[in-house]
Structures are given as C-alpha cells and as structure tokens.
Amino acid sequence: MHELSIATDLINTAIDTAKQNDAREVISVTVEIGELALINPEQLQFMYQVLTEENMLKGSKLIIINIPAVAECECGYKGPVPDKTTCSCPNCGRTMRAVEGRDICLKTMEIEV
C-alpha cells in the first residue's frame, strides 16, 4: 500500500531527526503533502498511529498540511490541476508538467529535549 511505505519513510526520517536533536520526546510531526502525491490523509494518519506505538514517536501528533497542485502546460496554462490522476490540461488536454504538489516532506517537528 502506498500510504504504508510513505508512513514508514516518514517515521524513519522523524526518528533520525529526533535522535540528532537529542529529543527526549516528540510532541508533533508536521508533514506537507502535495495534492498530486495522491495520499489519503486519514489512512496516513492511521498508519502513523499504528507504526509509532512501539517507538519514540509514540503519542506524538501527526499534522498534515495539504499543498495544492500547480502545473504548467505547453499551451501556456499554469495553475491548479482539475484532474489529479491524469494531470491533463483544462485548456488543451495535454499532459501538464507539475511544478508544485508532487512532494511529501517532513516540514517541522516539535520536540522535548
């Protein structure tokens, strides 16, 4: 499942970061998710809770920030993506190039040292 591998990566990164900063406790983890990453936030939230039950992230909160997709097309269109699955241009139907909204990134972490 897509969300499972995302959650695993995210948690590993968060644990590494927490260790590097000598965290005693992690309060929250904020992650930015682009619309085009096609992640189900509820599923990610659920996986996060399950996968952090046994590690130092236990009890921490996952905060998800949605980043709207922006794409550009050869025809000159640049803006939101009406169809996230195909990423086709609303003007001409060609496949657009995504300039924003594809990534998943760990933004900030609130820790107790």
Ligand SMILES: [Zn+2]
């Ligand atoms: Zn176009």
